[in-house]
Amino acid sequence: MLTSTINAFTSYLGSPLPPGNAGNQLWALIYVLIIFAGVAVVVLCMNWIERKALAHFQIRLGPMRVGPHGLLQPIADALKLMLKEDIIPDEADKLVFWVAPLIGLVAAFTVYTVIPFGPSQAVSDMNIGILFMLGVSSLGVLGIVTAGWASNSHYPLIGALRSSAQMVSYEVAMGLAVVSAILMTSLNRTGTGTLSMIGIVQAQQQQGIWFLFKFFPLGLIAFVIFAIAMVAETNRSPFDLAEAESELTAGFHTEYSGLRWSLFMLAEYAAMIAVSAIAVTLWLGGWLHPFPNALNGPAWEFIFSLFPGLTFGALALFAVIGTVRMPSHSFFRIQRAGLAVFALLLAFIALLLFVIAILGRNPDASIAARFREGIDYVYWFMLKVAIFMYLFIWYRATWPRYRFDQLMKVGWKVMLPISLGVLILTAIVGVFVS
Amino acid sequence: MPQNYVPAFLFIAVVGILIPVTIAICWIIRTQSPNRVKLMPYECGIDPYDSARGRYTVRFYIIAILFVVFDVETIFLFPWAVKFKALGGFGLIEMLIFLGILIVGYIWIWKKGALEWI
Numbered sequence: 001m002l003t004s005t006i007n008a009f010t011s012y013l014g015s016p017l018p019p020g021n022a023g024n025q026l027w028a029l030i031y032v033l034i035i036f037a038g039v040a041v042v043v044l045c046m047n048w049i050e051r052k053a054l055a056h057f058q059i060r061l062g063p064m065r066v067g068p069h070g071l072l073q074p075i076a077d078a079l080k081l082m083l084k085e086d087i088i089p090d091e092a093d094k095l096v097f098w099v100a101p102l103i104g105l106v107a108a109f110t111v112y113t114v115i116p117f118g119p120s121q122a123v124s125d126m127n128i129g130i131l132f133m134l135g136v137s138s139l140g141v142l143g144i145v146t147a148g149w150a151s152n153s154h155y156p157l158i159g160a161l162r163s164s165a166q167m168v169s170y171e172v173a174m175g176l177a178v179v180s181a182i183l184m185t186s187l188n189r190t191g192t193g194t195l196s197m198i199g200i201v202q203a204q205q206q207q208g209i210w211f212l213f214k215f216f217p218l219g220l221i222a223f224v225i226f227a228i229a230m231v232a233e234t235n236r237s238p239f240d241l242a243e244a245e246s247e248l249t250a251g252f253h254t255e256y257s258g259l260r261w262s263l264f265m266l267a268e269y270a271a272m273i274a275v276s277a278i279a280v281t282l283w284l285g286g287w288l289h290p291f292p293n294a295l296n297g298p299a300w301e302f303i304f305s306l307f308p309g310l311t312f313g314a315l316a317l318f319a320v321i322g323t324v325r326m327p328s329h330s331f332f333r334i335q336r337a338g339l340a341v342f343a344l345l346l347a348f349i350a351l352l353l354f355v356i357a358i359l360g361r362n363p364d365a366s367i368a369a370r371f372r373e374g375i376d377y378v379y380w381f382m383l384k385v386a387i388f389m390y391l392f393i394w395y396r397a398t399w400p401r402y403r404f405d406q407l408m409k410v411g412w413k414v415m416l417p418i419s420l421g422v423l424i425l426t427a428i429v430g431v432f433v434s
Numbered sequence: 435m436p437q438n439y440v441p442a443f444l445f446i447a448v449v450g451i452l453i454p455v456t457i458a459i460c461w462i463i464r465t466q467s468p469n470r471v472k473l474m475p476y477e478c479g480i481d482p483y484d485s486a487r488g489r490y491t492v493r494f495y496i497i498a499i500l501f502v503v504f505d506v507e508t509i510f511l512f513p514w515a516v517k518f519k520a521l522g523g524f525g526l527i528e529m530l531i532f533l534g535i536l537i538v539g540y541i542w543i544w545k546k547g548a549l550e551w552i
Contacts, residue, residue, distance in 0.1 A: 018438075019441070020437065020438040020439075020440065020441040021437075021438045023437045025437075025440055025441070025444065028440065028441040028444055029444050029448075031441075032441060032444050032445050032448050033448065036445075036448055036449070036452070082456075082459075082460045082463070082464065083460075083463065083464050083465070084464065085464060085465055085466055085467070085468075085472075086460070086461070086464065086466070087468060087472055087473065088473075089473050089474065089475050089476075090470075090473040090474070091475060091485070102449075102450065102453060102454075105449050105453060106445075106446050106449050106450060109445055109448075109449045110442055110445045110446055110449075112445065113441050113442045113445050123441045123444075123445070124438045124439070124440075124441040124442070125438060126438055126439065131509075131512060132442075136442075149487070151475070151486075152475060152485060152486050152487060153475030153476060153477065153482070153486050154475070154477060154482070154486045155476070155477070156486075157486045157487070157490075161490065161494050164494075165493075165494050165497045165498075168497065168498065168501035168505075169497060169501065171501070171505065172501065172504040172505060172508065175505065175508035175509075176508055176511075179508060179511045179512060179515045180515075182512065182515040182516060183515040183518045185516075186515065186516060186517065186518040186519045186520070187518075187519055188519070190520075191517070191518075191519035191520035192516065192517060192519075192520055193515060193516040193517070193518060193519075194516065195512065195516060249476065254476055255475065255476060258460070258464065259456065259457060259460045260457075263453065404551065405551035408497070408549070408551050409549070409551070412500075412549045413544070413549060416504070416540075417540075420533065420537070423511075423533075424530065424533065427518065427526050427529065427530075428526065430518060430519070431522060431523050431526050434519050434522075
């Protein structure tokens with residue numbers, strides 16, 4: 001038993017395939033656990049970043065008390081939510097009320113099966129990847145509808161109906177935008193495209209252009225359509241009609257409290273990361289670094305592999321500046337020490353990344369080189385996703401909320417015709433080019 | 435089932451096990467003292483006067499039906515998009531006819547007022 005487990009563990013090492021395709025379910029499970037933990041950590045970080053960024057947009061300070069610059073605030077919040085009383089209303093449908101957040105979470109997380117963090121850094125590569133992704137992510141609406149219905153209260157019901165109507169409306173435009181990107185993958189010598197997430201990125205690599213810039217401006221318009229639809233799809237501001245607190249209290253999760261409420265938040269952020277990952281894969285070249293075909297020699301590879309270290313180095317520098325600038329009053333002694341430790345931690349990670357980049361600079365099959373490659377792929381993918389996550393916050397800080405009839409009007413009368421038009425134009429241009 | 439679909443079920447299993455375990459742990463450590471007022475549906479302090487599961491506007495129903503039509507159409511486009519270049523001009527014309535029929539229907543529902551709110 002033990003030896004067979006060890007065999008299964010070691011036999012995958014060095015394989016160029018994702019573990020799901022190599023048939024190694026042990027490694028698939030390891031990847032799943034890493035992604036689950038990683039998403040949970042990213043959601044905690046996002047919580048802090050969002051509150052901090054929103055505060056600075058509004059010229060406030062945001063959380064400052066729990067830990068240096070409020071760094072421990074998300075952990076304090078998580079503990080509070082776990083200890084909070086969990087109320088299930090008397091008239092609620094108990095079973096459905098219980099299951100609803102789970103449906104939302106499962107839908108949000110199962111999508112991560114096919115997200116390609118690198119050519120082999122995915123849990124699995126399905127040949128219907130993008131269809132799987134669209135299908136499973138739209139199951140999230142079931143969690144919202146069941147949550148609203150099970151609460152047996154007016155606000156949650158209206159919120160659930162609104163958000164489900166909104167999600168299905170924008171899904172149409174989203175699907176058509178995706179089709180026009182899939183269409184571009186087939187413009188190669190064999191004439192056959194692909195739906196596999198890894199294949200889509202490789203198609204962009206072969207054609208030497210991100211689909212964002214292909215058939216300019218058609219790719220760009222499709223991307224913008226998708227970028228708008230994905231904000232509506234995840235119920236984020238300015239499309240957060242479901243949670244319009246001035247009219248609906250909190251929308252579909254009004255009756256949820258404590259841990260169950262935080263499950264909805266977790267699902268929302270997980271879905272945000274997932275749709276950003278779709279956009280990055282389809283239009284922004286996935287794990288490829290900028291200009292992959294022009295700047296591809298070993299020297300450029302080395303320069304690009306320094307970026308992860310530089311990023312963490314910059315974060316460490318920010319932490320050091322924060323430590324130095326903290327007031328010298330004795331009240332801040334513990335916070336200052338904490339921030340210094342945090343800066344040291346970031347600097348250590350940066351150092352580690354630099355060491356890996358230097359050890360693995362020769363593109364041979366050594367473990368360091370493979371490790372360096374893996375880190376590069378994941379870094380560039382996550383950097384692009386991070387830009388989207390920042391955009392989500394920026395939208396929320398900048399734009400007022402839509403009215404519901406405006407929202408449906410934009411979805412059905414503007415987004416749908418434009419995405420249909422872009423699809424038809426892309427197809428016509430594609431036929432004439434080839 | 436092909437082996438590359440198995441990890442999807444691993445994901446469902448991981449979420450489906452870890453989250454209920456977390457809920458169970460919280461059930462042990464948290465306080466719990468419900469009373470009648472806490473367990474009422476929340477309506478900003480007003481006593482609810484009827485069940486929420488009454489009748490509701492038909493517009494959401496229409497949107498759901500339209501969604502099914504357009505979403506199935508999108509799914510129908512995927513196979514064509516994958517073989518787009520191989521099918522060439524013939525495939526394009528065929529697909530334009532299909533989209534043309536759909537667009538006629540779209541214009542009809544627009545004129546009929548199915549997309550209007552208020």
